[in-house]
Amino acid sequence: MKIERPLQILVRRRAALGDVIMTTGVVRELKNRYNCNIDIATEFPNVYDNNPHVRAIYHTSAMPEIKNYDLYINLDDAYENNPVNHYLDSYFYRAFGTSKVDHKAPELFPTQLDVDAVNDFFEANNIDEYIVVHIRQWYWELKNMSWETWYAVFEKIFTHNTNIKIVCVGSAQDGCVDHPLFVDARDRLNIQQQRVLMDHARCFVGIDSGPYHIAAASQTTLISLHTHLLPERIMPLRGIPILSNVDCVGCNDAQQRPVRQIICKHGDFRCKDAFDADKIANNILELL
Numbered sequence: 001m002k003i004e005r006p007l008q009i010l011v012r013r014r015a016a017l018g019d020v021i022m023t024t025g026v027v028r029e030l031k032n033r034y035n036c037n038i039d040i041a042t043e044f045p046n047v048y049d050n051n052p053h054v055r056a057i058y059h060t061s062a063m064p065e066i067k068n069y070d071l072y073i074n075l076d077d078a079y080e081n082n083p084v085n086h087y088l089d090s091y092f093y094r095a096f097g098t099s100k101v102d103h104k105a106p107e108l109f110p111t112q113l114d115v116d117a118v119n120d121f122f123e124a125n126n127i128d129e130y131i132v133v134h135i136r137q138w139y140w141e142l143k144n145m146s147w148e149t150w151y152a153v154f155e156k157i158f159t160h161n162t163n164i165k166i167v168c169v170g171s172a173q174d175g176c177v178d179h180p181l182f183v184d185a186r187d188r189l190n191i192q193q194q195r196v197l198m199d200h201a202r203c204f205v206g207i208d209s210g211p212y213h214i215a216a217a218s219q220t221t222l223i224s225l226h227t228h229l230l231p232e233r234i235m236p237l238r239g240i241p242i243l244s245n246v247d248c249v250g251c252n253d254a255q256q257r258p259v260r261q262i263i264c265k266h267g268d269f270r271c272k273d274a275f276d277a278d279k280i281a282n283n284i285l286e287l288l
Contacts, residue, residue, distance in 0.1 A: 007036035008068070011095075013075040014060045017191075017210030020044040021217060022087055023075055024106045026095045027053050030073075039064065046191050050109035080258035087234055105236065106217040110192035118189065118196040125183045130165040131284060132185075132198055132215070134206035135175030142227050142262055142269040143207050147175070152277035153205075153284070161288050167201070169194060169211045203287045205280065208234050223283050227271035228252040228262050240283050244271040 009030060013023045020042050027038055031053040039056045040048050041063035048057050058064060066072045079090040089099035121127070135150055136143050157164065158181065167183045168176035176184045189197060191214060198204055198218035206212050207225040215222050222239035224231060230250035231241035243249050249271060252259055264270075 003035075007034050007070045009034070009036050009038045009071045009073065010041060010064065010066065010069040011038060011073045011075065012041040012060065012063065014041075015043045017044050017047070018208065018213035019079075019087075020047045021106045021108070021191075021210070021213040022091060024048070024051065024108070024217070025088060025104045026073070026075065026091050027051070028107065029092070029101055029103070030095065039069075047108070049190075049192055050111055051107075052109070077258045080260065083233065083255065083257070083259050084253050086232060106213060108192055108195040108214065108217045110196050114190070114192045115196055118193050121185070121189065121193075121197075125165075127165055127167065127183060129163060129288070130167050130183070130201055131288075132167045132169055132201045132204045132211075132220070134170045134204070134209055134211040135168060136170060136207055136209050137174050138209075140262070142264065142272050143209065144272055145207065145225060145275055146273040149273070149275050149277045149280075150175070153281045156278065156281035157284055160285055164202070164288055167197065169197070169214075170209070203284060205284065221287060223280065223287075225275065225280070226250070227269075242275065242280055242283065245274045245276060246271045 011023065011027055013020050030036060030038055037055045038053055040054055041058045041060045043060055045057040045059065048054050073095050075091055075094055078094040079087040082090045088104045092099045092101050092104055138144060165181055165183055167185050169185050172187050174186055176182060176186060194214045195218045198215045198220045201220045203221045203223050204215035205223045208229055216236040222236060224235045224239040224241050226241060226243045226249060229252050235241055248265060255262060
């Protein structure tokens with residue numbers, strides 16, 4: 001065909017950070033299929049920094065009029081209305097009418113300046129061998145693994161290996177430990193720089209979150225912690241799933257659609273406190 005005017009496509013996913021990172025595979029596939037012009041509307045525009053598939057990025061509060069586009073793909077609530085699929089499958093189905101796409105992994109695009117910034121961070125903090133952890137402390141309580149479990153994991157790691165450092169990522173409200181073997185990277189690296197950090201880590205340890213999905217776009221192995229979400233709903237192919245020891249793990253499947261909050265049948269989110277610290281630590285040690 002002789003295409004004189006490429007398709008003009010607008011892709012929207014408002015939030016949150018991890019959800020927007022997961023849209024990057026959809027955008028790559030759109031560009032590969034149609035050689036089109038793609039604009040993005042999101043509250044997390046930095047996810048698309050340096051992305052070669054994108055023409056322009058808008059905040060959702062100031063997105064262009066839909067009538068200016070040949071195709072508008074709204075990925076809001078794509079998985080929230082279909083929680084028993086893998087999140088990426090729901091995104092791809094919304095965009096293409098099928099989830100049968102060979103390559104759905106998310107991607108981020110750090111620049112050489114980002115690489116240099118991370119190397120400077122390594123040098124300033126005397127980092128060589130390390131793992132990355134996200135000690136999440138946020139308002140969704142069921143995603144916040146207890147400090148008791150984290151401390152038990154760290155104790156076992158350092159009993160067997162004192163040459164490894166633990167780099168904490170996330171926001172300032174998330175956790176870190178004041179100890180010589182810990183490095184605080186919270187709010188110190190941008191999204192693309194965190195991908196570089198993850199690339200060289202022995203592993204990433206954490207639950208579904210923004211840093212989790214940055215890790216999924218990197219080359220590291222995820223030790224993937226699960227409370228309300230089953231591994232087959234969220235985990236990338238390159239991961240080791242560890243489920244909370246409760247009978248109701250994966251309760252996200254049973255929540256009211258669209259899933260915007262989790263109602264705990266026990267009323268106490270006990271899943272966050274029911275992880276096997278030895279299992280987590282042993283999997284980390286096997287990767288060191």
